[in-house]
Amino acid sequence: MTPVRWGIIGTGGMAAKMATTMRALPDAEVVAVGSRSIETARFFAEAHEIAHAEGSHDAVSGRDDVDVVYVASTNDLHRVNTLSCLEAAKPVLCEKPLALSASQAAEMVDAAARAGVFFMEAMWMRFQPFLDTVDELVGSGSIGEVRLFQATFGFPANPDPARRWFNPGMGGGSLLDLGIYPVTLAYHLLGPPVSYSSEADLTPDGVDRQLSVSGLHASGAMSTLTSSLLGDAANEAIISGDKGRIRIHSPFHHSHRVTLEREGAPVAAYDTAYEGTGLEFEIEEVHRCLAAGLSESPRMPLEDSLAIMRWMDGIRGEAGIVYPGE
Ligand SMILES: NC(=O)c1ccc[n+]([C@@H]2O[C@H](COP(=O)([O-])OP(=O)(O)OC[C@H]3O[C@@H](n4cnc5c(N)ncnc54)[C@H](OP(=O)(O)O)[C@@H]3O)[C@@H](O)[C@H]2O)c1
Numbered sequence: 001m002t003p004v005r006w007g008i009i010g011t012g013g014m015a016a017k018m019a020t021t022m023r024a025l026p027d028a029e030v031v032a033v034g035s036r037s038i039e040t041a042r043f044f045a046e047a048h049e050i051a052h053a054e055g056s057h058d059a060v061s062g063r064d065d066v067d068v069v070y071v072a073s074t075n076d077l078h079r080v081n082t083l084s085c086l087e088a089a090k091p092v093l094c095e096k097p098l099a100l101s102a103s104q105a106a107e108m109v110d111a112a113a114r115a116g117v118f119f120m121e122a123m124w125m126r127f128q129p130f131l132d133t134v135d136e137l138v139g140s141g142s143i144g145e146v147r148l149f150q151a152t153f154g155f156p157a158n159p160d161p162a163r164r165w166f167n168p169g170m171g172g173g174s175l176l177d178l179g180i181y182p183v184t185l186a187y188h189l190l191g192p193p194v195s196y197s198s199e200a201d202l203t204p205d206g207v208d209r210q211l212s213v214s215g216l217h218a219s220g221a222m223s224t225l226t227s228s229l230l231g232d233a234a235n236e237a238i239i240s241g242d243k244g245r246i247r248i249h250s251p252f253h254h255s256h257r258v259t260l261e262r263e264g265a266p267v268a269a270y271d272t273a274y275e276g277t278g279l280e281f282e283i284e285e286v287h288r289c290l291a292a293g294l295s296e297s298p299r300m301p302l303e304d305s306l307a308i309m310r311w312m313d314g315i316r317g318e319a320g321i322v323y324p325g326e
Helices: 013-023 038-047 075-087 102-115 129-139 174-190 280-291 302-319
Strands: 004-009 028-034 052-054 068-071 092-095 119-122 146-154 193-202 208-217 222-228 237-241 244-248 257-262 265-271
Touching (some): 028 038, 068 075, 102 302, 146 174, 174 237, 193 302
Parallel strands (some): 028 052
Antiparallel strands (some): 146 237, 193 208, 244 257
């Protein structure tokens, strides 16, 4: 089997986790990494046994030996990094969120269509085994009609403004970093909201350190979603129907356990654990799509990423969250 040859843009935490995951896969090979600093790129390349280190982000997409690029830069750079790859006709897996706003994301989706190459948001939650279990339980009517969805994601994040969480210039804040998971899961289960309201607690720099969203969906179901860069949150998700509820245990976005509950008591438990990092599922999806000649993933379609970005634009508008230069 000829491995898919990956290039990685960025050398931070996610770039390292994906490089480690790819090294463990028989059908993936990381051939190049690009950083703003050649020293950082060389250090990363050595640590992850990558043959080529590049001293710029753009140099990765210029390489003939790269089949697909993983964009793992800060949120503010997703647009420019992705566009440069697409202009070079390289397929792209771009970290979540696709961009800072729906208009930026739409520009990227248009560029992918023009280039005729594969493009996908790295929403790893979408490919987790727990979500197949949840879809089966909901689809089979195990909890009856879905009425409520609640999800919360939060942890006390590093307050250093040089790090991305509290830095408005890097698209920091709880919505794009953490809230995107509850929002994406609500969208997956209930579709887009017909109406919603949101409220944020902003830092003096305008970063949403805590956020809550309440939505009414077409079926009549309601969603209550929260994200926090301050609180040690429960990080669970609960889907309530008129005949029972499904608990997606913490951390819900890559949960290893799902419980079906009726009248407040567990009636069945589902083990959704796996051995790896959990990132292998989205990598394998990219490999499958490339092998099939697809320009997007049927499981994480670009229209879903765009609809979620549009919803997050609306949430931000109401909560007063603005990113400089968006
Ligand atoms: N899927 C997931 O589970 C998950 C988890 C965490 C984060 N993420 C997403 O992954 C992306 C990267 O997150 P991360 O945790 O890897 O972040 P990180 O550790 O801060 O790394 C971000 C990378 O962006 C580049 N960068 C460009 N300008 C920068 C600047 N001014 N300051 C700092 N770095 C800058 C850096 O690469 P160079 O210096 O080498 O150029 C850096 O390595 C984000 O979009 C985030 O939303 C996803």
